[in-house]
Amino acid sequence: MTRRAAEGPETSVGSPVEAAFREEHGRLLAALVHRFGDLDLAEEVAAEAIEAALTHWPVDGVPSKPGAWLLTTARRRAVDRLRRDKTYATRIAVLQAEADRAEPAPRVEGGGLPDERLELFFTCAHPALPADERVALMLRCLAGLTTTEVARAFLVPSATMGQRIVRAKKKIRVARIPFRVPDAEELPTRLPGVLQVIYSIFTEGYAASSGPQLQRLDLAEEAIRLARILRSLLPGEREIAGLLGLLLSVHARRAARSGPHGEIVLLDEQDRGRWDRPMIDEGRALVVRSLTGGKPGPYGVQAAIAALHNEASGVEATDWPQIVALYDVLVGLAPSPIVAMNRAVAVAMRDGPAAGLALLAELADEPLLRRHAPFRTVQGDLLSRLGRHAEAADSFRRALELAGSEPEQDHLRRRIAAAEQQSGSAGPMAD
Amino acid sequence: MKYMLLITADTGPDATQNECSVEEWLSFDAAAKDAGVLVDSAQLADLTTATAVHVDSAGNRTITDGPFTESREVLGGYYVIDVPNLDVALDWAARCPGARDGGSLVVRPVAEF
Numbered sequence: 137m138t139r140r141a142a143e144g145p146e147t148s149v150g151s152p153v154e155a156a157f158r159e160e161h162g163r164l165l166a167a168l169v170h171r172f173g174d175l176d177l178a179e180e181v182a183a184e185a186i187e188a189a190l191t192h193w194p195v196d197g198v199p200s201k202p203g204a205w206l207l208t209t210a211r212r213r214a215v216d217r218l219r220r221d222k223t224y225a226t227r228i229a230v231l232q233a234e235a236d237r238a239e240p241a242p243r244v245e246g247g248g249l250p251d252e253r254l255e256l257f258f259t260c261a262h263p264a265l266p267a268d269e270r271v272a273l274m275l276r277c278l279a280g281l282t283t284t285e286v287a288r289a290f291l292v293p294s295a296t297m298g299q300r301i302v303r304a305k306k307k308i309r310v311a312r313i314p315f316r317v318p319d320a321e322e323l324p325t326r327l328p329g330v331l332q333v334i335y336s337i338f339t340e341g342y343a344a345s346s347g348p349q350l351q352r353l354d355l356a357e358e359a360i361r362l363a364r365i366l367r368s369l370l371p372g373e374r375e376i377a378g379l380l381g382l383l384l385s386v387h388a389r390r391a392a393r394s395g396p397h398g399e400i401v402l403l404d405e406q407d408r409g410r411w412d413r414p415m416i417d418e419g420r421a422l423v424v425r426s427l428t429g430g431k432p433g434p435y436g437v438q439a440a441i442a443a444l445h446n447e448a449s450g451v452e453a454t455d456w457p458q459i460v461a462l463y464d465v466l467v468g469l470a471p472s473p474i475v476a477m478n479r480a481v482a483v484a485m486r487d488g489p490a491a492g493l494a495l496l497a498e499l500a501d502e503p504l505l506r507r508h509a510p511f512r513t514v515q516g517d518l519l520s521r522l523g524r525h526a527e528a529a530d531s532f533r534r535a536l537e538l539a540g541s542e543p544e545q546d547h548l549r550r551r552i553a554a555a556e557q558q559s560g561s562a563g564p565m566a567d
Numbered sequence: 568m569k570y571m572l573l574i575t576a577d578t579g580p581d582a583t584q585n586e587c588s589v590e591e592w593l594s595f596d597a598a599a600k601d602a603g604v605l606v607d608s609a610q611l612a613d614l615t616t617a618t619a620v621h622v623d624s625a626g627n628r629t630i631t632d633g634p635f636t637e638s639r640e641v642l643g644g645y646y647v648i649d650v651p652n653l654d655v656a657l658d659w660a661a662r663c664p665g666a667r668d669g670g671s672l673v674v675r676p677v678a679e680f
């Protein structure tokens with residue numbers, strides 16, 4: 137087997153074909169994991185089946201049921217491998233027997249292949265795995281990204297990402313983290329972990345923590361794709377609708393968020409004509425869905441806030457009282473210093489910068505915010521709106537020390553320069 | 568698959584008193600036995616009764632009063648259970664009275680050879 141096969145579908149294949157295989161990969165992998173209970177074996181034979189397809193399909197034509205063809209091919213390879221390796225076979229047999237004992241038979245819907253990706257979602261997001269390993273596994277197994285691509289996306293060396301994935305897989309195997317969908321009782325406690333992983337992937341795509349680019353659109357799009365898959369698997373869960381609605385509502389502004397040279401364009405300066413209207417509409421429909429019936433969840437409320445921004449023709453026309461009210465709800469549902477900070481910004485827009493600044497002052501000792509660049513940026517922004525330019529420059533300087541991506545740093549340098557100029561011209565030494 | 572549940576108690580000055588009654592421990596014991604998952608369990612005697620043995624590369628044996636744990640968390644007892652997977656092991660760990668009132672349980676798979 138070649139190195140490329142071990143890495144799964146690669147970028148050397150044409151783009152539409154690559155996309156098709158990426159789409160099939162998660163489904164195929166999930167079916168194989170369900171059957172054999174072994175992630176490594178499933179990955180290897182899935183990659184072999186995809187490689188076989190790349191060899192045969194251009195010659196013999198694409199089969200009528202490509203998914204079934206891939207699964208059959210991969211299963212045969214797995215069985216061959218198990219026959220060759222007796223000790224492995226024993227272990228797999230034990231695993232399978234226990235899996236059968238612990239779980240109901242796989243569901244088969246409407247003649248299609250059973251979709252076992254939900255099991256894989258919960259395995260990748262298992263709370264027994266560290267957060268960065270969960271993200272890596274989900275991109276690797278469900279988004280079908282290669283280890284190299286996942287490493288590139290998170291700006292870590294490929295070897296580091298490789299180790300993370302190997303460690304996660306080892307823990308799944310040795311500690312025997314089960315491939316299973318939590319039952320209805322457990323779901324409310326386990327689903328937020330899955331949503332959190334998808335949200336983390338999106339957040340890194342929305343505002344890269346370091347590097348030359350502000351946004352990593354490919355990563356944001358993978359997160360949206362994962363959220364869509366999850367929604368199709370659990371259509372009744374309103375928080376999944378909320379999360380997808382949130383991601384779409386924010387992603388709809390991607391073209392307006394950065395300028396021609398990759399610089400940051402803040403919400404109040406964005407050309408709203410460049411926002412993606414169909415995506416905004418889809419996001420809004422999901423918000424309605426997520427907030428209809430029963431108690432809202434934190435993602436639904438955040439999606440509603442994003443949707444309100446999207447509906448306004450400009451910053452002044454934004455319904456700030458309603459946004460503050462939604463933040464009040466969010467503080468009750470998912471209190472965190474970051475939520476409190478965002479609420480303070482909304483209050484500043486409703487009641488003026490002094491009111492926002494007073495709320496920020498109450499948060500200054502929060503350990504999470506002390507190392508948080510946006511907190512200092514927001515503080516600097518409110519100070520400069522109050523004409524306190526020297527203090528604003530100080531806040532922007534502290535933000536710069538903490539800032540991640542290069543566009544974020546450039547933005548802060550411009551704000552520092554502007555604040556210094558203002559404070560100079562306002563001061564006694566002006567002329 | 569066997570898992571060891573290591574029961575750790577916080578013995579620091581600020582530790583909250585473990586409020587679990589003897590009855591609660593007995594009922595957890597009985598539940599594990601009745602479910603057929605219990606392999607072995609024991610409560611360890613007080614930490615002050617512990618002795619540490621260390622053998623160096625020359626084979627010399629050093630015996631000291633120990634262990635000299637940096638943290639205030641002390642291993643107080645253990646269960647070994649035999650269950651199908653980690654989720655089931657975690658369920659049992661969560662039911663154990665030792666997991667409450669500032670205590671915690673660490674779940675370690677027992678290696679298979």
